[in-house]
Amino acid sequence: MKIFKSCLLVAIIVILSACESQPKVTWVSSTDTNTWVNKTYKQQANTSNAVISIDIDIAKQKQEITGFGGCFNELGWEALNVVSSEEKQQILNDLFSQEDGCKFSVFRMPIGANDYAVDWYSHNETPEDFEMVNFSIDRDKKRLIPYIKEAQKINPDISVWASPWCPPSWMKHSKHYACKSNPKFNDLPIEFSSTEELVSRFIMEPKYLESYALYFSKFVQAYKAEGIDISAVHVQNEYNSAQNFPSCVWKPQDLGIFIADYLGPKFKSENIDSEIWLGTVERPQIERVSDILEYKNTKDYVKGVGFQWAGKGAIEAVHAKYPEMELMQTETECGDGSNDWKAAEYTFNLMKHYFENGANSYMYWNMVLDETGKSQWGWKQNSMISIDRTTKEVTYNPEFYLMKHLSAFVAPGSVKLATTGDTDNAIIFYNEAENEVVILAYNNAEENSELKLNVNNQEINALLDAKSFNSIAISL
Incomplete structure (x- = not known):
């Protein structure tokens, strides 16, 4: 019985740790036929074939918005x-x-x-x-x-x-x-x-x-x-x-x-x-x-x-x-x-x-x-x-x-961030007051595309609908 309780406690701790490590992400997407859709973000496993990969460092700040x-x-x-x-x-x-x-x-x-x-x-x-x-x-x-x-x-x-x-x-x-x-x-x-x-x-x-x-x-x-x-x-x-x-x-x-x-x-x-x-x-x-x-x-x-x-x-x-x-x-x-x-x-x-x-x-x-x-x-x-x-x-x-x-x-007072990677169709901002990174990303492909973000060594993966605008806010 003690062994069972110990195993149950370990399992609960593992689950809680996983929940705590899940980043808080707000995501809204729009296509021509389906606008302003609130998406539920779920952390996905890493893949090696990400179409859009962007590295974000909040220290690389540009102009204030x-x-x-x-x-x-x-x-x-x-x-x-x-x-x-x-x-x-x-x-x-x-x-x-x-x-x-x-x-x-x-x-x-x-x-x-x-x-x-x-x-x-x-x-x-x-x-x-x-x-x-x-x-x-x-x-x-x-x-x-x-x-x-x-x-x-x-x-x-x-x-x-x-x-x-x-x-x-x-x-x-x-x-x-x-x-x-x-x-x-x-x-x-x-x-x-x-x-x-x-x-x-x-x-x-x-x-x-x-x-x-x-x-x-x-x-x-x-x-x-x-x-x-x-x-x-x-x-x-x-x-x-x-x-x-x-x-x-x-x-x-x-x-x-x-x-x-x-x-x-x-x-x-x-x-x-x-x-x-x-x-x-x-x-x-x-x-x-x-x-x-x-x-x-x-x-x-x-x-x-x-x-x-x-x-x-x-x-x-x-x-x-x-x-x-x-x-x-x-x-x-x-x-x-x-x-x-x-x-x-x-x-x-x-x-x-x-x-x-x-x-x-x-x-x-x-x-x-x-x-x-x-x-x-x-x-x-x-x-x-x-x-x-x-x-x-x-x-x-x-x-x-x-x-x-x-x-x-993107709240007034945010800053534009300099980023690296596949940034042709993305604009990235940082709101220090909320400690939040905001990405405005456009998937201009005719098919769904994976977006992989590395934000201060935290990885975010999201599958963007074809021809969609996406606002993704990540609380750090």
Whole structure:
């Protein structure tokens, strides 16, 4: 009997030891046809034919992650108001909830109209009102501010940054919001239509520059009065691009003049605590960044640099030249409204590129649009969620789940890890506060593939579904 009890005790100890050695793993997987599936992790025996093998050392830390989010646009708010209040609340929770939503925390908004505004406007269209007497954000109280307020109700700690697509039209040589004439969408006279880059459309005279700096200051202060702190301003959306929608091309050196001689000193003199960022960069040439930052003391005012579209070609060089600068992916490429799995695959590769080259944060573009996906200037684009105006049907597109795979698992304050092995389709982060490693992995194969992770000498094996995004959190 004593022998039996001794054997039973040994068996219990062995079982308990095995349970204790089993790592705590949270795993969610999505395929095109089966999204956000909670997987039960079971430690598997080692195999020698692992398709994806990655070694992870939490000591090899890179940049800190500050957050993820999307853009508050007028047409997004219009789409949300198509559905019932209950459905609208569910969508808002799915985006902003810190419990079971995407846990978004950093957001973009326009200063005045962009390509997803209902129509053209700025906050002061009174010609030569250099003192900004007629400055007003009343237009924003109809759509953008209610949109932001709904997000604040769910997460009071959201951070909102803002960028203009176009200054007040009277500050441009053309006196028009567009830079490129298109009779279908604007009435810009053909003599002012040009796609030439490196030539400022802004009137580079001191009284205009001073007034534009005041415009930014008024904007930040007006939003603060509404209970919305603008964490940062990016001085110009895509400052190289002449569009048929609101836009303004700047010569890089002229943007340096505006920041160093006008905007920076204005914010400093008025104790505006919003950061100034150089953004958004949409060209691959580093000179279009350095020519701005190297003007006088521009770097003293600029906190970070934001990139989108072809700007992804500049981020590596900018990170190397200005390692002290924070970096942001400001507008994930929006495609042409396909809203399909192929678009999500493309976005995953963008995420991989940006985080491997120093990005601290990642922004989606339109979180919500109607079924057309079209801007008022004719471009059909992707969105995380689509709402049909006729049927009221709500569709969560593949990129919704991809963004959630990232943002719901990687908490602000986490760090990107440098890893070795088969990392082409994986991005790895470490959250010191939770002592947790998070892997965002994409199995791009047409068949199931084994993922083998060596995390601080602890082995994790998981069988990934074919063509699946996977978020795997490992508590150490």
